[in-house]
Amino acid sequence: MSHPEQQYLDLIRRIVEKGSHRIDRTKVGTRALFGVQCRFDLSDGTLPILTTKKVLWQAALKELLWFLKGETNIRPLLQEGVTIWTDWPLAKYRKATGSDIGQKDFEARIVEDEAFAADWGDLGPVYGKQWRRWRDYEGGEIDQVAGALNLIGHDPYSRRIIIEGWNVAELSKMALTPCHKSYQFFVTPSHEMYGENGDLGILNSKHLFGERKRLHLLMSQRSTDTILGCPFNWTTSAFLLHMMAHQADMDVGELVWQSADTHIYDNHHDAVATQLSRQPKARFPRIAFKRKPEDIFSYRFEDFEVLGYDHHPFIKADVAV
Incomplete structure (x- = not known):
């Protein structure tokens, strides 16, 4: 294999x-x-973090925790040393003010000045807003993450266990429209597992007559920056699947990823050549939880361990804004 x-x-x-x-x-x-489409068996605790280059999984995890808090301002991310969202508000600030402020100076001001961050650090109703506070037609808000967990626990064979980011009414207000847009969960008895071709098989006969269940995830992207975004997106989705299963007291199954416009930027071809010259390390890393918080929104970065991440050196590639 x-x-x-x-x-x-x-x-x-x-x-x-x-x-x-x-x-x-x-x-x-x-x-x-x-x-x-790509598929990954996460049943043994696997995290599909690429090994042919160093992936900053710490930033991906901190971003996910930021999403789950419903945040849309980059200030909490910058306070954690995560700069992956700076390009968009920085470009907006430069265009609006005519300033040639450097990225590090802009980030420092966001961190130090709460009022400045409120004016210039917000990204609009991006992922966290849609996941946790989707506006309904009566002026209320829908917590899609809590709703998905409720269905997983109380109606696990529902075909409606979905977290959606593509809110058409608010796209124009977003700094960047959702690339990873839809997360659909699927529950099976734990003895059932899907293979590489999506074929159902028996994974573990000891669960054959038990009631324990297994949680799978299909993540769909409308657009994928395959060099910079895709490795992050796989890492984020795997963390989310492990977390949801951890909260639901279920085993973990497959992560299935599908992408519509799946692209490589013209200025990333040197990075591609470097990565294709390398062989994957022996195995992907594994996840371990240090504690089980009371809910999905109470995880802290310190609650996670990533074990055995062996990788080739980092490969630099520029973000296209």
Whole structure:
């Protein structure tokens, strides 16, 4: 059986060789494929964090915890040393004020000045807002994450266990519209497990007559920056699946990822060549929880351990804004 990371290496090779050349919103240009899928068995605690380059899983986890708090301002992220969202408010500030302020100075001011952060650090109703405070038509708010967990616990075979980010009414207010837009959960008896081709099989006969259940996740993206975004998105989705199963007292199953416009930017081809020259390490890392918080929203970064992450060196690539 091939290393599960080979799916990623085959994908980026295929995009470069067969992708359609497109001029995109950023004007950088991309090669893109439409409609791809990868699958990962997480039943043994696996986290599909790429090993052919260093992935900053700490930042991905902190971003996820930020989403789960319903946050939309970059200040809490910057206080945690996570700078992945700075480009968009920085560009907005420079355009609005004519300032040539550097990124580090802008970030420092966001951290130090709460009023400045309120004016310039907010991203609009991005992921956290939609996950936790989706506006209904009566002026109330819907907590999709709590709702999904409630269904997992009380109606596990529902086909409506979905967390959705694509709120059409609020897209124009977002600094960046959702790329990873939809999360759908699927529960099976624990003895059942889906294989590489989606075929149902018996994973563990000792659960055959038991009632224990297994939680799976399908994450869908409308748009994927395959070099920078995809490794983050896989890491985030895997953490979320493990957390939801941990809260629901279920085993973990498959993470299935699918992407519509799946692209590599024209300024990332050197990074692709470097990564394709490397062989994956022996195995993906594993997750361990140090405690079980009272709810999904009470996890702290210190509650997680990532075990055995062996990786090749970091590969630099520029963000297209």
